Amino acid sequence: MTGNKIKVGFYSLTGCAGDFLNILNMEDKLLEVFKLLDVVEFALASSKVVHEKVDVAFIEGSVTTQKDLEVLKKIRENCNVLVALGNCAVWGGVQAELTGLDAKDLMKSVYNTTENYYSFLGEHKAVSEVVKVDYELPGCPIEVEEFLELLIDVIRGVIPEFKDYPVCVECKIREIPCLIVERGEACLGPITVGGCKARCPYYNAPCIGCRGPVKEEANVAGELSMLLEKGWKKQEVINRLRLFAARYKDIAKLLER
Numbered sequence: 151m152t153g154n155k156i157k158v159g160f161y162s163l164t165g166c167a168g169d170f171l172n173i174l175n176m177e178d179k180l181l182e183v184f185k186l187l188d189v190v191e192f193a194l195a196s197s198k199v200v201h202e203k204v205d206v207a208f209i210e211g212s213v214t215t216q217k218d219l220e221v222l223k224k225i226r227e228n229c230n231v232l233v234a235l236g237n238c239a240v241w242g243g244v245q246a247e248l249t250g251l252d253a254k255d256l257m258k259s260v261y262n263t264t265e266n267y268y269s270f271l272g273e274h275k276a277v278s279e280v281v282k283v284d285y286e287l288p289g290c291p292i293e294v295e296e297f298l299e300l301l302i303d304v305i306r307g308v309i310p311e312f313k314d315y316p317v318c319v320e321c322k323i324r325e326i327p328c329l330i331v332e333r334g335e336a337c338l339g340p341i342t343v344g345g346c347k348a349r350c351p352y353y354n355a356p357c358i359g360c361r362g363p364v365k366e367e368a369n370v371a372g373e374l375s376m377l378l379e380k381g382w383k384k385q386e387v388i389n390r391l392r393l394f395a396a397r398y399k400d401i402a403k404l405l406e407r
């Protein structure tokens with residue numbers, strides 16, 4: 151704490167920085183909220199790196215390189231509360247689809263070299279697979295309203311609550327006709343954690359699962375068999391499932407090479 155302000159840091163591992171961009175984009179609220187914080191480090195907003203101890207560390211990105219691994223362990227040592235923000239930090243991100251492929255082959259196909267310049271680990275892990283995580287806020291990117299609620303709880307010292315129901319519940323609340331039932335679409339709403347107010351079905355597009363699965367509860371086998379019954383091919387469904395949740399245990403099993 152600095153005076154009555156809590157000390158926070160925002161740290162990036164491997165990802166597109168979309169979560170922090172979303173936070174910086176809340177221009178109308180940003181200054182008001184940040185008046186309550188002592189922000190010692192904020193990847194994307196500033197290149198300042200201080201390695202200071204903080205009350206709360208917010209982390210985005212997956213653990214993909216040796217540097218990610220080392221930085222993350224240091225952050226964990228230096229913070230009281232660690233919060234993983236966004237799909238990469240919570241589930242490994244879209245890059246986790248590549249788990250199991252050889253780093254050298256990937257370097258060759260993208261950079262035309264077999265040198266492992268970035269010290270890829272060959273895996274794209276969620277933060278919780280490496281260190282203890284106190285809270286996880288999913289999304290690709292995160293919803294800023296959810297982030298603000300979380301931040302206010304953390305400032306007040308209240309334990310935050312997180313969504314534990316699927317997108318389908320939000321569809322029902324908004325009275326959106328079901329895209330699986332009505333049109334046979336490969337919607338991942340039944341296994342994806344809510345919080346986006348069923349944004350995609352609201353605009354007539356199936357959910358592609360960007361918030362990741364409902365932790366420990368997503369019924370992947372049920373989703374797969376329902377979509378097979380609707381005429382989808384197994385590989386088509388697997389390709390959709392793996393996009394944002396390749397490391398979810400039941401999806402990882404389907405992907406075993």
Ligand code: SF4
Pocket residue numbers: 317318319321322326327328329330331337338339340348351356357
């Ligand atoms: S459209 Fe998708 S998210 Fe909405 S109820 Fe149907 S399956 Fe669930």
Ligand code: SF4
Pocket residue numbers: 317342343346347348349350351356357358359360361362
């Ligand atoms: S409906 Fe699905 S894909 Fe669309 S924003 Fe929500 S979780 Fe993401």
